[in-house]
Amino acid sequence: MAHTIDDTTILTRFRAIQSRENAFEDLINKYKERLYYHIRRMVIDHEDADDLLQDTFVKIWQNLDKFQENSSLFTWIYRIATNECLNFLRKKNKQNTSSIDDSLYLLNSLEESPYINGSELQMKLQRAILTLPEKQRIVFNMKYFEEMKYEEINEILGTSVGALKASYHHAVKKIEEYFTKD
Amino acid sequence: MKLLPYNKADQKAPFNVPEGYFAQLNDRIRERILIEDQTVDSTLLNDLTQTPFTAPDGYFAHLHKGIQAKVTTEVSTVNKNKTPILRKLIHNSFLQGAVAACIILCFGFWAFLKYRDTNITHTNEISKVEYPDVDADMFDEDLLIETYLSSVSEEKNDQKDKISDDYLIENIDENLLLNEI
Numbered sequence: 001m002a003h004t005i006d007d008t009t010i011l012t013r014f015r016a017i018q019s020r021e022n023a024f025e026d027l028i029n030k031y032k033e034r035l036y037y038h039i040r041r042m043v044i045d046h047e048d049a050d051d052l053l054q055d056t057f058v059k060i061w062q063n064l065d066k067f068q069e070n071s072s073l074f075t076w077i078y079r080i081a082t083n084e085c086l087n088f089l090r091k092k093n094k095q096n097t098s099s100i101d102d103s104l105y106l107l108n109s110l111e112e113s114p115y116i117n118g119s120e121l122q123m124k125l126q127r128a129i130l131t132l133p134e135k136q137r138i139v140f141n142m143k144y145f146e147e148m149k150y151e152e153i154n155e156i157l158g159t160s161v162g163a164l165k166a167s168y169h170h171a172v173k174k175i176e177e178y179f180t181k182d
Numbered sequence: 183m184k185l186l187p188y189n190k191a192d193q194k195a196p197f198n199v200p201e202g203y204f205a206q207l208n209d210r211i212r213e214r215i216l217i218e219d220q221t222v223d224s225t226l227l228n229d230l231t232q233t234p235f236t237a238p239d240g241y242f243a244h245l246h247k248g249i250q251a252k253v254t255t256e257v258s259t260v261n262k263n264k265t266p267i268l269r270k271l272i273h274n275s276f277l278q279g280a281v282a283a284c285i286i287l288c289f290g291f292w293a294f295l296k297y298r299d300t301n302i303t304h305t306n307e308i309s310k311v312e313y314p315d316v317d318a319d320m321f322d323e324d325l326l327i328e329t330y331l332s333s334v335s336e337e338k339n340d341q342k343d344k345i346s347d348d349y350l351i352e353n354i355d356e357n358l359l360l361n362e363i
Contacts, residue, residue: 025208028207028208028211029208032204032207032208032211033204036199036204036207037194037197040197041197046197046198046199046200050203053207053211054210054211054214055214057211057214057215058211058214058215058218061215062218115197115198115199115200116196116197116198117195117196117198118195118196118197119195119196122195122196123196126196172185175185176184176185179185
């Protein structure tokens with residue numbers, strides 16, 4: 001199975017020209033679903049997520065041979081995907097007149113996207129998450145849904161572990177309040 | 183209300199994807215890479231750089247037959263289209279008259295040229311027979327006229343001389359002539 005291939009093997013094979021293409025295929029197979037849902041939680045809409053996922057893999061292809069292995073391949077890939085999402089959301093934010101509009105855009109996507117199918121509780125949790133500031137939202141998603149370690153999130157976002165813990169703590173509190181109020 | 187730990191079974195909820203999305207994702211990413219990065223070494227994406235177009239089985243084996251059939255059809259269509267036009271023109275009375283006039287004119291002109299050429303040739307042939315070293319075409323017309331006129335005046339002078347000689351012989355006074363001598 002392609003997704004059981006470890007990152008070191010993928011990198012070694014990618015650096016050899018004759019096996020580069022197959023290595024990239026393995027990399028896509030290994031990360032596509034995880035990356036997709038990581039992106040999807042950030043931008044909500046499937047079409048946006050699809051575009052950003054493809055952009056992410058294009059950038060990975062273009063830059064993987066320059067990867068220095070100062071961090072793990074997994075966090076490096078996630079950093080690219082997260083930056084793509086943040087750039088996308090900032091562009092959307094610039095197009096809109098206020099940050100309220102930006103939240104509304106995501107909320108509308110959540111309500112109107114054809115590829116949403118969850119329980120009322122799950123939908124409520126997503127609505128609660130969308131009330132969070134951008135950074136808290138990302139940290140919460142990575143920690144709660146993807147169960148990443150703070151050290152990994154630190155590598156991806158470049159934020160200190162302490163700040164991440166605080167962000168997550170505040171995010172959880174706000175969500176609990178959201179559920180308590182409603 | 184306390185936020186419960188995340189339930190792994192609901193990892194993807196509430197987000198869904200279109201059917202077969204992940205199965206097709208690899209190809210779509212590869213297509214994007216090829217479009218985005220034109221500088222990618224073609225050897226790295228061998229299967230993508232291959233042309234996606236294929237021909238039906240036996241297409242090239244039967245291609246020439248198809249072309250021949252098409253060419254034959256085209257030719258017969260052209261011929262079919264040509265025949266009625268030609269017939270129409272043939273049955274046009276004005277055109278018939280014009281063609282006849284042209285033929286008569288051409289024939290007349292040809293006959294005239296033929297007749298003229300025959301005379302000219304005849305004259306030249308005579309002159310060549312009688313005077314093989316002289317080409318009649320080389321004479322200057324003015325020179326010929328001058329020569330003719332001078333020959334006519336010489337004849338007249340000869341006649342004058344003859345007339346005066348006859349007059350003297352018939353009317354001479356012999357006694358007077360003897361006295362003069």
